[in-house]
Structure formats: C-alpha cells, structure tokens
Amino acid sequence: MRAFLAIAVLGGGVAHATVGSALRIADVAPDIPLIVVVLLALRRGPEFGCGAGFVAGLLQDAATGGLLGVQALTKAVIGFGIGALGGRLRVSQPLVQVPGLVVLSLLEGLARFGLLQLFHFPAPFGELMVYVVLPQALYNGFLGAALVLALAWAETARSRPS
C-alpha cells in the first residue's frame, strides 16, 4: 500500500509534465497531481494530504521548470485542507465531486497566482484565469469524478465475495 502511495505521489507529480500531454483536450491538460493529492487526502487525512501535496507539487515544480515551492505550497495547503475536512464532506456523489474539484482547482490557481505576485513574478490575472485555470479546473472536475467512480467500482468489485 505504501509503495502504491509513493508511486501515486511521485508518479503523479512527474507524470503531469510527461504523460499529461496525452490527455490534452483543446490545449487543456488536467492537473493530475492535484487530483491525486485530493483523492489521497480524502482517504488518509490532513498530514498525509499535506505531505503528499508538498512532494507532488515540488516534483511538479521541478519537472515543469517552474519556481520551486509554488505548487508544493499550494498543493500542500489543498491536501491539508481536504484531509482536515474529509470526514465532513460527502464526496461519493459525482454532483459533489465535479464542482468540488472545480472549486479546488480554482482555489489552487488563485493561490498560485497570489504566491507568484508575492515574489514579483509577472503573470496576467485575467488571461491566466480564463485561458488556463478555469478550463483546467473544469477538466479536473470531470476527470477527478471519473477516477473516484472508477476507484469505488474497483473497491466494490474487490470486496464482493467470489
């Protein structure tokens, strides 16, 4: 299980830059590490979510050649937050999963923009939101919901007595 978690976090962080392009639709690629962190945080709690978010984000920063620490911090915060709220969230329904992931993606985008502004990194807010963050958030929502359903189906199939 630990190996699986390690692969999920490490692979998710690096795969985004490498395999993510294969999932590109109309020039929009999903934020796979974010989805992985959210899913793990919901199951393993705030500490794991925070650590997973940090590692996945840091690898993502390194893999994509961005400023080290930006996504590490935003994803760590998201992982912590989702892990802390996990017990109170009813995430089994796609009607919750899709908008939930969309909102989380938007929050992550806003946080990243805030950090970049803090370190005087030039990034036009409007364009970023319209052309990058919002389309990616929508994609994350549907892909994440599909992954949650797939995992639930796999678990049900595994727990069914043979």
Place this chain on the structure above:
Amino acid sequence: MRIRALALLGIVAGVCLLLLTLQMRGRSVGASDALALVTTPIQTVLARVNRATLGVWGTYRDWKNVRAENRRLRDETQRLRVEALRVTETDAENQRLRRLLTLKESLPLETMAGEIIAREWGGWVRSLTINRGRGDTVARLTAVIAPDGLVGRIVDVRAGSSVVQVLTDPASTVGAHVVRTRTPGIIEGEPRGTLRFKYMARDGSGIQVGDVVVTSGLGGLFPGGIPIGRVRTIDDRGSALFSYAQVTPAVDFARIDEVLLLTGGAARDVAASFRSDG
C-alpha cells in the same frame, strides 16, 4: 494529532517560502539539482512509456484512417467506374446516331428514324420491333436500313410500332447483285441466321469470296445499291442450274439500336450514300 498536522503544514509552508525566497535571490541551484536527480530518471521512463503508448495508439489511428480512406476510395472507384460506363455508352450512342444522321442527310430519299424496341431471334422468325407505327404513317413493306446496309422490310404495322422482317428471316427474299460482276440473284434468309445468295450458275462464274452484294433495285421495293453483305463461301454445284454463295450480312442485326425507314422518294440507286459511309 491536529497540532502535529498544523506543525507539518507550517514546516512545509516554511520550506516552500524559503525555497521561493532563495530562488528569487538566485541561490537555488543546489535544490533544483537535487530534485532533478529524482525527477529526470522518472521523466525519462515515463516519456518512453508515453511515447510507446502513443506510438501504438497512433498506429491504430493511422490504420483506422487508412481503412476509412480505403473504403471511401473503393466507393469512389465504383462510382467512377459506373460513370465511365455511362460515358462510354453515351459516346457509343452518339457515334451511332451521328452515322445514322450522316446517312439520312446523304440519302436522296425521304427517311424516318426509328428505334428498336424488341428483337425476335428464335430461328423460326427473325424480326425487330421498332417504335414507329400507324401513327407515324408507316406503310407495310417499307424498306428498313442501317448505316451499314439493309436490315429488312416492314411486314406488320401496328398502332405505335412496326415489325421488321430481318434479311436473315427464313421467309425473306431480296433481289440483289454482286457489285463487281453485276451477277444478279436472290438473297435468302436461312433458319440458322445466315444469308444465301442464289444465282444462275452460268452468270456467276466470276464471283469471288469477299465480293460485295447489294440490292438490285428491281421490283421497286428496295432502292438499288444498299449493301447486303460480302460473299463468304461459294458453293458451285457444277452442272446444276443454280449456284449458291454464303453471304456475311453487312449489318450486325443483334447490335443495331436505331434504323432508318425509307418512307418516300423514287427507287433509285443509293450506293453512293453507303460508299461514302464506308
């Protein structure tokens, strides 16, 4: 538990902010290099896997495209083949009608064009049905010709059609002569669909294979000079009164689609009209 989680978040945030600060001050080379040591091998492996997967997917998509293209091209070929057949058919019809029109214009007789709508090829009777009848004032025994020569005569006139007795009909007889020797005789149809030239033995001593036989114009039914056929074989019976020659018809009765009916004019020699037509 919560304090530990908060502490972890604080440490993580601190590390991140430190990293960012160091980067902004240009002192992050070590951290980047250390992370690259981890990410580069993983990226390399993932890129290879990704490329292989995409390669398989690309090949499959190409194969599907080729299949669709193949199907489309096959349909296109089929359509073009039908189109080509239609063009060929139209072209052939155009040529036939052109020849018929040339003959019609060159003949010093009144003519009427007719289209063959049925054929009787049983052996007992050899006839063609054309789309000209009583309404077109077609008369019985009207001569029927084609660009290559004589076809026959009309033996039955109906409301909208007429029946043409073809030369090869066993009951058909036409006065004829050999062009080269002027040997007179009678062309008779035979049950097997061939023509026989019957002539007086003493008049036909000079007939050769390949000689052209045309209508004689005697009797007033057919104008003279219309090609009937060419001598194929000669059956010289020595002391017999009549000799016979097998004649290959000038007209391929199985293939003609349009004919001319000679509806009026003096029964004169029309050989020139056919000669110019070949």
